[in-house]
Amino acid sequence: MSPPLQSEPKVPDDAGHRDGGVKRASSKGITVTMRDVAQASGFSPATVSIVLNNAPLAQYIAPATKKKIEEAARKLGYRPNAMARFLRSKRTHSVGVMLIDITDPFCTPILRGIENSLYQASYAPILADAHNQKNRFERALEMLLERHVEALIVVANWTFVDIHVLADFNKRNIPVATIGWDLPGDTVSSVMVDNEAGGRLALEHLHKLGHRKIAFIRGPRMLIDSAPRWKGIQKFASSVGHEIDQTLVTQLPDGLDPSSGFDGGFRLTEELLQKRKKFTALVAFDDLTALGAIRALTKAGIKVPDQCSVAGFDDVALSAMSSPSLTTVRQPLETMGNLAVNVILEGITASQEKRDWTISHQRTSPELVIRESTRAVSLSSSDD
Amino acid sequence: MSPPLQSEPKVPDDAGHRDGGVKRASSKGITVTMRDVAQASGFSPATVSIVLNNAPLAQYIAPATKKKIEEAARKLGYRPNAMARFLRSKRTHSVGVMLIDITDPFCTPILRGIENSLYQASYAPILADAHNQKNRFERALEMLLERHVEALIVVANWTFVDIHVLADFNKRNIPVATIGWDLPGDTVSSVMVDNEAGGRLALEHLHKLGHRKIAFIRGPRMLIDSAPRWKGIQKFASSVGHEIDQTLVTQLPDGLDPSSGFDGGFRLTEELLQKRKKFTALVAFDDLTALGAIRALTKAGIKVPDQCSVAGFDDVALSAMSSPSLTTVRQPLETMGNLAVNVILEGITASQEKRDWTISHQRTSPELVIRESTRAVSLSSSDD
C-alpha cells in the first residue's frame, strides 16, 4: 500500500476567487494532515512529529531531514490538529476562565491580564460566565472538565459561590486559582489585594486632608473584602486616635448584582443626608458605591469635593472618567490576572512532573490614586 | 447522596485528611472512559455511545438497555472526553471569540451576549484579545484554526484591522461574523447598530429641547461608525432646516486606544472653549468622548446640563453612573452579541449539511436614553 503520490494536496493559491455572498467548501482536500507532510517530504509521520515538535528525539535527526520536513510543512500549509494532539498527549493547552459575573467592570482588566499571560504561555482561555447563578456555575464547570482544561481560574469578585464544587478539580489534580476570593483552608490558591492595607490608605488619605467627620459605607457582609477593609480603617483610626462616629457608618446589603453597589451607595447616602448627619468626607466600599454616593450628594446640592470628599476602592475604568474623577484605592487588577496565571502555570508543570504543588495565597499591594473627588476639608465645616 | 457534580465512585471523603498546602493525584484510575461504562453495564462501547448521545440508532435500543447504561454512566461519573469525540466527529463545539481590544467598555455587554447565546447552544467560547495589534490578531487566528473552532466572532469596535486575514476562515468554510464592523463586499456577516438612525436620534433630541447652537465632536475618520452617524445628523438637520455651524464641528483624531475618545473629547472641547465659541449643547461621537467633554466643561466652570447639554452614543455601563448621568443613544450591545451568535450558528448548521449559507448584515435599532446630561435650553442663552 504505497500510492506514488498523494493526489489531493494541490492547494491552488489563486486569490482571484470571487464568491458573491455565498460560501462553499472548496473540497475535502483542504485539511493537510501530518501524513501529507510525511509523504511530501519522504519521511515517516513519526519523524515529522518529532521534528515539528522539536521533541527530545529531534537531537538525533539529521539537519537535512529537518530542513526538508519543515519545508514541506510550510509549503503545504500544515497546521497540526489540536484535538488529535491532545487526545494522544493528554495536554489540551487550554485553561478554563470562569467569571462569576462578567458584567462587573472589575472583571475587565483582570480578564486582560489573564488572557495576556495565557497567550504568552501558549494557552487558550475557554470562557464561562456564571451570571451569578450557582447552577450555571456548575454546568460551566462540567463543560470545562469535559474539555479537559489543564487549569481553572475563577474570577469571583462579587459573589456567594459555594466553591465546594471546585472539589472535582482538586480530585482530578487540576490546579485552581481564584481572584478576589479566598477559601478558608488551603484548598485553592488565591490572588487578592491586601484589603486591610487598602482600607488604611483610604482613611489615612482623608485624615491627612483634615477630615474628621467621616461617613463610611461598608461592604456587604457576605463579601470577603468587606471585613478586612473595615479592619484596616479601624486600625488606622485607632492608631491616630480618630474616633469613628458609629452613626455615620452604614453597610451595603447583600446583593448579587455587581452594580447594586451604585444603587446602594446612592440610597445609603440619601438616608444619611435625610437624617441631617454632618460629614465632610465619605469612604465608600468600592468605586461604584462611591459613584452612587456622589450622585446622591450632587442631587442634594452638596458639591464634591468642595463640600464633601469621596473616596472609592478598586479604580475601575470609569473612575478616571467620571466627573469629578474619583480618588480611589487602586487594585492592580491586570497584574492580579497575570499572577493567577503564574500560579496555575506552576501548578500545571508540577502536575505534569507528577510533583505536588503548593497552594499559594498572593496578596497584592493597593495603591492610593488621588484624583478630584477628595480635597482638604473646607474651613467652614472642619470642626464641629 | 447526590452531590452537585457527581462525585467519584468511591473516593473516601475521609475528613481527617489534612493537606496543608499540597495536592496530589489520587491515582490514575480517575478517568472513567466509555469502555468502563460499557463493561459496567454489560454492553459494548458502540451501544453506550449510541445511547448516551441519543444517536439516530438509539430508537432501536431497548428501553431497559438504555436505563442500565445511563445508570452505569451516572454511577461511574462518566464524562465524555471532548477531544476524543471531536477527533472522530469533527465537531469541536467551540467558537472563537476575537476581541480587538477587550479594554473597551463597549465589549463587555457584547461579550455577555455572545457567551450567553453560545452557552444556550452548548458551544464554548475560546477567547482571544488582539490588543489592537495586527500580529496578535493573526497569531490568535492561527491558534483558533488549530483548535478547529466551528465559527468565529470578531468584536471589532474600535479598530483598523485588515480583515483580509479572515480569508483563511472562508477558505476553510468556517462562518465568520463581525460586530461593530463591516467589510465592503459580501465577504463576512456583520452585526451593527443603525448608526445613521442613531445620529438622527441624538440631534433630534437636542433640537426638540430647543438647542440651536450645537457643537459636534465627530468620530475618527477611520472608524466605520463615524460617517453614518454624521450623515444621520446632517440629514436630520437639513430636514428641520437647522444650519450646522461648521466652526462648532470638530473631529477626533485616529487613535488606537479605545479610551482615547475620552482624552480627545476633553481636548477638543477645551479648544472650542478657548476659541470662545458659544454653544448650548454638544453631541459627542460616543460616551467616552462625551465624558471627556463634560470634564472639560466642568473644569471651565460650565455646568452640565444647566449651561450646556451633552449627548453621547453607545450607552456603556458607566454612562448611567456618571454624574450627571449621560443622555445617550443606546446600542443594544448584548442583543448584538446574541445576533452574531445566531448568524454563525446558522452558518454552522448550513456548513454541516454542506449547504451554502448566506452572508447577512444585521442592523439593530438604536434607542434614545434620556438622562441628566441634557435639558431644555436655558432662557439666558437660547438665542444669540
Add this chain to the structure above:
DNA sequence: CATCGCGCTTAAAACGATTCAATAAACCGA
C-alpha cells in the same frame, strides 16, 4: 568473526470516542 554501539529513522500501538456494515434474534405472513 561475532558483537556492540552509534546515528538516524520508523512501525505500530495507543489515545477515547463515533459510525457503519454486519449480525443475531424475534416475529410474521405464506
Add this chain to the structure above:
DNA sequence: TCGGTTTATTGAATCGTTTTAAGCGCGATG
C-alpha cells in the same frame, strides 16, 4: 419451513496525532 422485515446489538475501522521500542547499516572493538 422458509424468506423477509423489524428490532437490538456489536466488531472493527477510523479520526490525526504522539511515543516507545525496535530496525538498519556500518565501522569499531574484543
